[in-house]
Amino acid sequence: MKIAIIPARGGSKRIPRKNIKDFNGKPIIAYSIEAALQSGCFDQVIVSTDDQEIAEVARQYGAQVPFLRPENVSDDYATTADVLLHAIDWFAEQAQEIEYLCCIYATAPFIDVSDIKATYQSLIDNPSAEYCFPVCEFPFPIQRGVKLVNGRVEMFQPEHFNTRSQDLEPGYHDVGQFYWGKPEAYRAGIPMFSNKAIAYPISRKRVVDLDTPEDWEYALLLSKVLSGQV
Template identity: 35%
Template sequence: MYRDKKILAIIPARGGSKGIPYKNIMDICDKPLIAYTIEAAEKSKYIDYTMVSTDDSKIKEVSLKYGASVPFLRPQEISNDTAKSIDVVIHGMNFLKEKGEKFDYVVLLQPTSPLRTHNDIDEAIEILMNSEDDSLVSVCEVDENPAIMRKIKENRLEPIIKFTGENLRRQELPQVYIFNGALYINKVSMLLEEKVFVNEKTMPYIMEREKSVDIDNMLDAKLVELILKENGND
């Protein structure tokens, strides 16, 4: 709880994964991947309830071991490849509401972002809840500016973004950011009314690029292991 507002953390973790089988509980430095996110949520000063939403009994077992609540197995209609995260979150909120648990804010924590810490979570909560805005999303700087990127059309190179000036130097380009998938924080009322995590008023929470690795393949997993080992696996 922060400023008398009750905060729910939802960790979505379905069993199916096209790239890496059982990715959410794969071993990363002798610990299941999802454990890093559960532990970060549990260490948060402000999160009141940490829930894993999964359709898989193995993931449920691992999640319970590391301290999360898993009060249901997610229905298959919101567990397939086309399922939207917003539907998963609303389903989880409604389930808890029927059990008498009501919250003011929801923090969506994807288990594929294991380098996000409890300090990141708490700082982001403070930033959002000391503002007048309804939502916040974590971002990081991009490696390459889209202004220097090109698409190929009819065997010709065309710019993705057109600037009025010519021959812009890299240092003159505007800094741009990308969602890193680590944190989404929203007022419950916004989620229920708009059914989106991000709108034109969403605040950014800037994270370091080395904390922003989102595991999508084995190369990402190896990079995370390297970073964790260099940091003492803390």
């Protein structure tokens, strides 16, 4: 059985009610639910939440909410891994075996159905891998990054001060949209950012991290650009 799990707790602090906040005419969680359903990859699309209103919105857009997440995996300190392990254990208690699990974040308005399909195919084509998820290239060489120490600048890798950008190895980061994985890997605590994972590069023009109100405004502007409105 292949399951999509969309974590969506109700206690967002920096953007209140973030997971069901309106984004271009519909709750932002709807984009993740609809992409999961349209991909045809899943036997069940589940929203894991502690919030009745979020549960109702999720059901309106076609997701299932077979349980409400308990308090111990719903506070500010609960990790995504905690949420996924809770869901894995819940399905095990129902005598339902999960073969592949995809964690899809609720705030991923630029998620693409083709990416969900392609990453799943990559994972099943590589049986020795435990995870597969999208990444994008940093817009600037990470080797030239600086830090501030008592207000003064220091390079992380000063040996590359005079290295040409085109001679530096590209760096990538997780885009924070979704992650395919095997339940046994989560249970074993195998690190996702390791050689047990396959990276699937996508364009950074579809990548935004929605943590602050400023991020939200940027995402709305980006959506207009991508849809050709500006």
